[in-house]
Amino acid sequence: MVQHDSNPRARREKLLVREMMASGETVVYDLANDTAHCLNRSVALVFRHCDGSSSVAEIARSVTMELDEPFGEELVRLALDELGEASLLEEWAGADLEAGVMSRRQALGRIGKGALIAALVPLITTIIAPTPAAAGTCLPSGATCSSGFQCCSGQCVSSQCV
Amino acid sequence: MGSAGVTRVLDAGTAGITGTVTARGVRAGGFARPVGLVDRSGNTQWQLAGSSSAIKMVVDSPGWYQVSWQDLAGAGLNVDEASSQNLQLYADGVQQPMIVDPPAGPLSPTPSGAIEFYGMPDDTPSSGSRTYWLIIGDGPGLRVEPSNGTQTGPGKVRTVAYTVESRERTVYVPGLLNGDRENFFGPAIAADPAIVTLPADDLSDGSGSLQVAVQGLTGDPFTVNVQLNGRTVGDLDVNGAEWTDRTFEIKADDLAGGDNQVTLTRQDDSSVALVDFVRLTYPRTTSASGDQTFLQFDRAASGERVRIDGLTSQNVKVIDLSDPSRPAVLDATVTQAASGFTVDVTVPQSSGTGGEVPTMLVVDGAQAPAGIQLNSPSAWHRSTNAADMVIIANHEFMSAAEPLRAFHESEGLKVAVVDVQDIFDEFSYGSKSPHAIRDFLSRAHSVWSTAPRYVLLLGDASYDPRDYLGYGEDLVPTRLVDTDELETASDDWFADFNGDGVPEMAVGRIPVDSAEEAVATVQKIADHEASQGPLASTLMVADAAKGDNFAAMNQRIEGHLPTGTSVENVNVDDVGAAAAHTMVIDALNGGAQLVNYSGHGTVDRWRGDVLTTTDVAQLHNQGNLPVFTMMNCLNGVFQEPLLEGLGEALIRAPEGGAAAVWASTGTTSSSLQEELVRAFYSELRNDPSLRLGDAARRAKAAVNDSNVRKTWVYLGDPAMRIEGAQ
Numbered sequence: 001m002v003q004h005d006s007n008p009r010a011r012r013e014k015l016l017v018r019e020m021m022a023s024g025e026t027v028v029y030d031l032a033n034d035t036a037h038c039l040n041r042s043v044a045l046v047f048r049h050c051d052g053s054s055s056v057a058e059i060a061r062s063v064t065m066e067l068d069e070p071f072g073e074e075l076v077r078l079a080l081d082e083l084g085e086a087s088l089l090e091e092w093a094g095a096d097l098e099a100g101v102m103s104r105r106q107a108l109g110r111i112g113k114g115a116l117i118a119a120l121v122p123l124i125t126t127i128i129a130p131t132p133a134a135a136g137t138c139l140p141s142g143a144t145c146s147s148g149f150q151c152c153s154g155q156c157v158s159s160q161c162v
Numbered sequence: 163m164g165s166a167g168v169t170r171v172l173d174a175g176t177a178g179i180t181g182t183v184t185a186r187g188v189r190a191g192g193f194a195r196p197v198g199l200v201d202r203s204g205n206t207q208w209q210l211a212g213s214s215s216a217i218k219m220v221v222d223s224p225g226w227y228q229v230s231w232q233d234l235a236g237a238g239l240n241v242d243e244a245s246s247q248n249l250q251l252y253a254d255g256v257q258q259p260m261i262v263d264p265p266a267g268p269l270s271p272t273p274s275g276a277i278e279f280y281g282m283p284d285d286t287p288s289s290g291s292r293t294y295w296l297i298i299g300d301g302p303g304l305r306v307e308p309s310n311g312t313q314t315g316p317g318k319v320r321t322v323a324y325t326v327e328s329r330e331r332t333v334y335v336p337g338l339l340n341g342d343r344e345n346f347f348g349p350a351i352a353a354d355p356a357i358v359t360l361p362a363d364d365l366s367d368g369s370g371s372l373q374v375a376v377q378g379l380t381g382d383p384f385t386v387n388v389q390l391n392g393r394t395v396g397d398l399d400v401n402g403a404e405w406t407d408r409t410f411e412i413k414a415d416d417l418a419g420g421d422n423q424v425t426l427t428r429q430d431d432s433s434v435a436l437v438d439f440v441r442l443t444y445p446r447t448t449s450a451s452g453d454q455t456f457l458q459f460d461r462a463a464s465g466e467r468v469r470i471d472g473l474t475s476q477n478v479k480v481i482d483l484s485d486p487s488r489p490a491v492l493d494a495t496v497t498q499a500a501s502g503f504t505v506d507v508t509v510p511q512s513s514g515t516g517g518e519v520p521t522m523l524v525v526d527g528a529q530a531p532a533g534i535q536l537n538s539p540s541a542w543h544r545s546t547n548a549a550d551m552v553i554i555a556n557h558e559f560m561s562a563a564e565p566l567r568a569f570h571e572s573e574g575l576k577v578a579v580v581d582v583q584d585i586f587d588e589f590s591y592g593s594k595s596p597h598a599i600r601d602f603l604s605r606a607h608s609v610w611s612t613a614p615r616y617v618l619l620l621g622d623a624s625y626d627p628r629d630y631l632g633y634g635e636d637l638v639p640t641r642l643v644d645t646d647e648l649e650t651a652s653d654d655w656f657a658d659f660n661g662d663g664v665p666e667m668a669v670g671r672i673p674v675d676s677a678e679e680a681v682a683t684v685q686k687i688a689d690h691e692a693s694q695g696p697l698a699s700t701l702m703v704a705d706a707a708k709g710d711n712f713a714a715m716n717q718r719i720e721g722h723l724p725t726g727t728s729v730e731n732v733n734v735d736d737v738g739a740a741a742a743h744t745m746v747i748d749a750l751n752g753g754a755q756l757v758n759y760s761g762h763g764t765v766d767r768w769r770g771d772v773l774t775t776t777d778v779a780q781l782h783n784q785g786n787l788p789v790f791t792m793m794n795c796l797n798g799v800f801q802e803p804l805l806e807g808l809g810e811a812l813i814r815a816p817e818g819g820a821a822a823v824w825a826s827t828g829t830t831s832s833s834l835q836e837e838l839v840r841a842f843y844s845e846l847r848n849d850p851s852l853r854l855g856d857a858a859r860r861a862k863a864a865v866n867d868s869n870v871r872k873t874w875v876y877l878g879d880p881a882m883r884i885e886g887a888q
Contacts, residue, residue: 017432019381137762137769137795138829147805149765149796154337154648155379155434157350162337162379162434 008059008080009052009090018141018153018162019044028088029142036140037086042071043122046079047088056080056094069120079122086124207255210295211587212539215240218592220533221281222291225454226481228528230276231269234296238536241269243298250303251279252295254591259304259489278528279306280481280489284593287344288627288639291532293592309482309490309510317448317469317506321366322457324446328358328424329439331630336648338377340405345642345649346630347377347436351386355427358440362417368445369414374398374426375407375438384433389425390416398426400435407438417444447471453527456483459520464511470524471504478503479525482510492522540584543605548612549578551881554599555680556621556637557581562680563620565688570881576612582621582638594627596641600656607659607666616855616881617657619671620680622810625651625801633803637675640801645869650827651801652872654862663871664863668855670822670880673800673810683814687879690787690821694755694886697850700727701754701788703746705761705769706734710832712760715793719758719836722843724850724884727756734761739770746773750818753786756884757820758839760832763794765807775811778819787821789854789884791842793835798825798875809877822878824858830870838865838874846884855880 016029024041039047045066049059056076063071083089138152139145143161148154151161210216217239219229235241247266251258260279269275277296284292330348338345349356374388378400386398388410395410424440448457449472457468470480476498482490494507510520541547551570553563560579567577582599589605590598607613621637629635641655657665672687674680700723704713713733720729732745750757762769790812792798799807812820824842826835841861846852855876862871 012431015432016434017380137764147765147802148334148336149648149650149799149802149805151337153379155335157333157335157379157434157436158352 006093007052007055008050008083008092008094010047010050010083011088011090015088016142016160016162027141028086029140030087032087036142037088038125040121040123042067042075042120043079043082043124046076046122047083050080050083050089052090052092067120071120075120075122082122082124206252207591208541208543208588210252210255210297211537211584212541213297213537214539215298216537217296218533218535218537218587219281219294219296219531220291220592221294222283222532223529224282224456225280225529226278226479226523226525227281227294227531228276228278229531229534231274233530233534234277237534239296240298244269245298246275247302248299249277250297250299251277252297253281253292256487257304258294258487259306261306261491262303265305280483280486280523281531282486286593286595287342287642288595289593290628291593293587294531295537295592306481307490309492313465313467313508314495315467315506317467319459319463319466319468319509320448321368321445322448322459323368323370323443324364325441325443326360326362327439327441328360328437330358330437331628333436334625334631335377335379335436336625336650338379338403339644339649341644345625347438349437351376351426351428351433351435351437355425356437358424358426358437359421360424360440360442361420362422362442362444362446363419363451364447364449365414365417365419366445366447367414370412370417370442370444371409372412372424373407373409373439373441373443374424375405375440376400376426376435377405377438378403379434379436380432382433384435385429386435387427387429389427391418391422392425397429400433405438412442412444414445450524450526453525453529455524455526457522457524459509459522461519463509464520466509467506468509469504469506471499471502473503473505473524473526475526476503478505480505480507481523481525483521483523484510484519486521489523537587538581538584540581540588542578542580542584542602543588545609545611547578547606547610548576549606549610549614550575550612551577551616551618552603552606552614553577553579553618553620554582554585554638555579557583558677559620559637559674559680562674562677562684563618565685566618566691566879569688569692575616575881578614594635594639596639596656599639600641600659603657603667604659607657615667616853617667617669618879618881619653619656619669620674620684622673622675623651623671623801624803625649626803631803634675636801638671640671642801643872645828645872647829650799650873651875652827653875655872663868665859668853668859668876668880670855670876670878671800672813672879673877674814679814682816686784686787686816687821687882691879691882691886693785694787694821694883697724697727697755697885699752699754700729700756700758701746701749702729702731703742703757703759703761703768703772704731704733704735705759705763705772705794706739708762710760712832715760715832715836716758719760719840719843722840722847723756724843724847730754734770734772739772742770742772743777747777747780750781750788751783753783754788755786757788757790758793759790759797760793760836763792763797763808765796765799765802765805766811767808768792768794768797773808775806775808778811778815781812781815781818783818787818789878789882790820790823790825791839792823792825793832793839795826795829798823798827798873798877800875800877801827809875813877820878822854822876822882824854824874824876826870826873827875828869828873830867830873834865834867834870838862838870841865850885851883853881853883854878855882857884 026039026044145156148156155162331346480492589601623640624636640651654665657667702716767774800810809823841864845857
């Protein structure tokens with residue numbers, strides 16, 4: 001029987017992670033399936049704190065401090081749900097309990113509306129990373145490249161955008 | 163065996179160590195320039211560049227050079243006229259000392275003679291070589307003097323600290339904003355560790371150091387574990403996307419004779435860094451290493467005797483390079499040993515004037531320059547020059563410029579065709595440098611009796627002017643500048659003398675890579691200019707609205723087009739990308755004379771593949787070459803040897819393509835691009851006889867954004883008009 005961690009742990013294998021300093025977003029490129037995920041700031045913070053040793057409550061406290069806004073366990077669970085769906089979490093013992101997690105709509109209803117509040121609601125946008133042949137704009141982190149000019153970062157290392 | 167006071171050796175002779183920066187190589191580092199002064203007035207250099215009898219010798223690695231009379235005579239030195247005492251050697255406009263054999267008298271009876279000198283290459287982002295100029299002067303030239311040594315006896319110093327360095331240049335990173343420093347680095351520290359190999363021969367007792375320098379690329383701080391031959395020597399903390407170095411102490415036991423492997427491993431799963439250099443300093447015997455061995459000593463060792471063994475010749479020279487601008491031959495006692503020869507010599511005194519440390523070069527065999535040739539005299543600095551247009555061409559493309567020169571002279575412009583090497587000779591002592599082109603244009607602008615208004619650069623450029631990657635050197639350099647997001651090419655920089663981003667001359671480039679391509683492309687453009695009729699048809703292409711409404715942008719620009727032209731609109735939102743692609747190709751082959759694209763794109767394509775470099779082969783519009791304005795990102799890139807830009811592909815297309823392309827080498831906002839292109843067309847609407855380079859220059863003046871001003875490049879002839887005679 002496989003033993004799972006009791007606390008959430010972010011997947012680290014075959015991922016390229018790039019933080020966008022200006023927006024606070026994090027782009028995670030999944031090398032396993034050529035998929036890029038854009039994590040908004042709150043879910044990016046949750047992702048960062050999923051070290052396998054922090055409980056949901058501890059993560060909520062850490063994120064609250066870094067956002068300087070209340071960020072409760074329910075929102076952490078919503079973020080974990082999104083991370084799980086994006087295959088960015090390792091299996092963990094609490095995952096099954098996330099089945100009843102509230103939706104984004106419920107979360108918005110719970111914590112209020114408005115651009116500032118909405119930005120706190122965990123959100124992951126997933127795209128299929130384009131190849132250079134298909135791109136008319138810059139390529140995200142992890143995409144295949146032959147020139148740094150093709151990459152949003154301007155950095156093409158070992159045929160992959162950094 | 164003594165080792166007191168000896169601290170460091172710099173090498174240029176270990177097997178496989180070339181002394182130069184190579185894409186995959188190991189080199190010595192840290193030597194000062196060979197010249198103490200640079201003649202900034204230009205007067206001396208202009209005399210050298212104007213000499214029809216000067217011999218240019220190109221040096222691409224540090225070392226002791228020897229050139230025979232036969233080689234000099236073969237290059238064109240008139241030895242019958244030369245008196246050896248009047249031979250003079252120059253670098254950077256300053257006379258350099260040399261050894262001349264014979265030291266006096268006529269040269270012709272002594273064909274076995276030679277000159278010898280210490281040569282040191284440039285090490286700039288543009289050049290890894292330096293030109294030494296040999297002339298027959300009016301008086302005696304500077305000579306290398308013997309050092310007045312008084313000590314004798316066997317050497318006691320037998321160990322030195324010796325430095326070898328790996329500085330690979332395999333990755334170019336345009337996304338790194340680091341000013342004038344080059345954006346080339348070595349292997350990546352990513353999912354796989356970087357492994358660097360350094361040779362360490364003739365190991366001795368004692369400790370050493372390992373210096374590791376990396377450029378971080380990712381945002382978060384991270385740690386790189388450093389191992390030497392499988393043993394961790396420490397960690398290097400990298401503060402995100404910054405350059406960082408650290409020096410680790412090592413023991414002789416950490417090293418292996420021969421190759422030593424340095425392994426750099428990130429301690430997380432996502433950070434990426436590139437190796438700048440790895441420098442190993444280790445205790446080494448004073449054995450000679452190859453033909454030339456650099457030895458650098460602690461000041462405390464001055465006056466001590468050192469023994470160097472492992473020499474193959476008794477004709478060894480030991481040169482004092484403590485002040486590289488004044489090398490001196492040291493007294494050396496050569497002794498035959500059981501195997502080869504040894505030499506005992508006194509460590510020179512440091513002059514102390516420039517913080518120099520005692521340094522010597524043991525020469526067991528001299529090297530030859532990378533190139534020797536007779537100077538082709540030029541005098542483009544003179545105020546008596548006059549031209550409305552200057553074509554700066556790679557030497558191989560000079561004759562290809564003729565059709566455009568002839569066409570513009572036929573319409574009353576005075577045209578000067580200038581070999582770019584002449585500009586380097588007059589304005590950067592012979593070394594390749596974009597600054598030389600700017601200095602030349604600035605001088606022409608201010609002192610020529612007729613100041614040029616148009617500048618055409620005939621030849622491709624590269625972000626890799628030193629050809630680290632092996633795709634060939636650039637032919638007429640560009641200037642790489644930092645913008646808000648990336649380093650990229652800026653040709654208008656050459657004529658932006660007051661630094662406001664708006665050039666004082668209209669600059670264009672025909673980015674051709676071979677003489678054949680130069681002939682075909684220049685002829686294509688000259689034929690177009692000579693035969694073009696009135697402007698009758700315009701194609702406006704709009705990308706799908708995604709954030710910006712590109713069709714609306716085109717509509718606004720349409721109101722500023724020159725009068726009398728029909729307009730065909732192709733909007734991706736209306737017809738889809740695939741149909742738009744077909745319509746664009748058909749319109750181009752149908753004779754569209756003016757094309758504007760508003761939308762997204764990258765180096766080689768418009769978004770959705772509405773037009774790509776691979777489409778260029780389908781264009782057969784030789785009789786109606788259009789002018790393109792491309793309001794997107796990066797279509798103007800011509801400096802990328804690994805990926806052809808759409809603009810340069812259209813210009814170079816043999817059976818059609820474009821007469822001119824105005825596009826950005828960078829990323830600029832669509833609203834600013836619209837402002838720029840609207841101003842461009844307004845200028846042409848107001849005066850259809852305006853030359854396109856003038857319209858582009860005035861349009862830049864109307865847009866107060868530094869990224870737009872820097873990155874928009876005009877590919878084609880800047881003196882071309884939008885339409886021919888009515």
